Amino acid sequence: xxxxLATPRLRVPRSARRGEAFEIRCLMTHPMETGLxxxxxxxxMLNRLLVRVEGQVALDATLRNGTAANPYHVFFLRLERSSExxxxxxxxxxxxxxxxxxxxxx
Amino acid sequence: xxxxxxxxxxLLTLLALPWPAAAAGLQEAIRDAVGEGAFTEAGITxxxxxxxxxxxxxxxxxxVESPQTEALHxxxxxxxxxxxxxxxxxxxxxxxxxxxxxxQTRIRLAEHQQVxxxxxxxxxxxxxxxxxARVSTGGCLA
Numbered sequence: 001x002x003x004x005l006a007t008p009r010l011r012v013p014r015s016a017r018r019g020e021a022f023e024i025r026c027l028m029t030h031p032m033e034t035g036l037x038x039x040x041x042x043x044x045m046l047n048r049l050l051v052r053v054e055g056q057v058a059l060d061a062t063l064r065n066g067t068a069a070n071p072y073h074v075f076f077l078r079l080e081r082s083s084e085x086x087x088x089x090x091x092x093x094x095x096x097x098x099x100x101x102x103x104x105x106x
Numbered sequence: 107x108x109x110x111x112x113x114x115x116x117l118l119t120l121l122a123l124p125w126p127a128a129a130a131g132l133q134e135a136i137r138d139a140v141g142e143g144a145f146t147e148a149g150i151t152x153x154x155x156x157x158x159x160x161x162x163x164x165x166x167x168x169x170v171e172s173p174q175t176e177a178l179h180x181x182x183x184x185x186x187x188x189x190x191x192x193x194x195x196x197x198x199x200x201x202x203x204x205x206x207x208x209x210q211t212r213i214r215l216a217e218h219q220q221v222x223x224x225x226x227x228x229x230x231x232x233x234x235x236x237x238x239a240r241v242s243t244g245g246c247l248a
Contacts, residue, residue, distance in 0.1 A: 020205075021205030021206055022205070034191075034192075034246070036191050036192075036246065036247065037246075037247050038247070053203050056201075056203060057199070057201055057203075058201055058203035058204055059198060059199070059200060059201070059203075059204060059209075060198070060199035061196055061197070061198045061199075061209075062196060062197040062198075062199075063196050064192070064194030064195055064196055064197075065190065065191070065192045065194060065195075065214070065246075066185070066186075066187045066190055066192070066193070066194060066195030066196065066213050066214050066215075066246075067195060067196050067211065067212075067213060067214070068162055068163045068164070068211075068212040068213055068214050068245070069162065069163075070212075071211070071212075072210075072211060072212050073209065073210065073211050074209070074210035074211070075204060075206075075208065075209055075210070076204060076205040076206040076208060077203060077204060077205055078203075078204075078205035
């Protein structure tokens with residue numbers, strides 16, 4: 001519980017075409033321990049993944065018990081100009097980890 | 107699904123789906139997420155493997171037909187497991203910055219059950235899809 005959150009793994013293209021869809025994959029190493037199992041360790045859950053493009057919310061996910069360990073998400077963005085994409089995972093204890101990626105529009 | 111009679115029949119079938127021994131609080135969880143009201147089952151696809159070897163990591167894809175413009179886009183996708191110890195899987199708030207109203211993730215399923223995806227559109231309409239997966243090894247309490 002007190003170990004720091006892991007470093008997220010992102011798969012984001014470095015460049016994309018203006019206005020065309022591209023895929024983003026992200027994986028966060030985390031047990032997503034619900035505390036419901038017999039003899040389970042204490043509850044330890046990520047409850048949010050927030051994705052912003054140049055500060056604007058693109059996707060805001062609330063994660064609950066049914067989300068698997070090592071939460072993995074795939075979604076599709078489209079951009080009109082080169083942008084920074086920011087990913088923030090937060091846990092129920094208020095800790096968070098942030099990662100960013102830059103996509104250049106050719 | 108352009109035939110109105112077929113569509114009505116599909117809707118009735120969906121409303122009549124039996125959920126024996128549904129997860130405690132399933133209906134409440136759905137009501138908390140999207141309120142009361144009718145659903146259509148057109149324009150939304152929920153994909154799950156027919157059989158999941160490992161219930162702890164079940165791939166899931168939700169796709170909603172939507173232009174993702176300011177005028178018409180998906181504002182939320184909610185996912186519920188009908189026979190897990192708790193029904194909530196995840197809720198996604200979407201914006202027109204997303205090129206497609208599509209999310210892929212991996213979920214936990216305790217046993218053979220139905221999974222429900224509900225999409226809320228920016229015009230207030232709601233769509234629902236149901237998919238069923240068999241589970242070889244339960245993913246919640248193991």
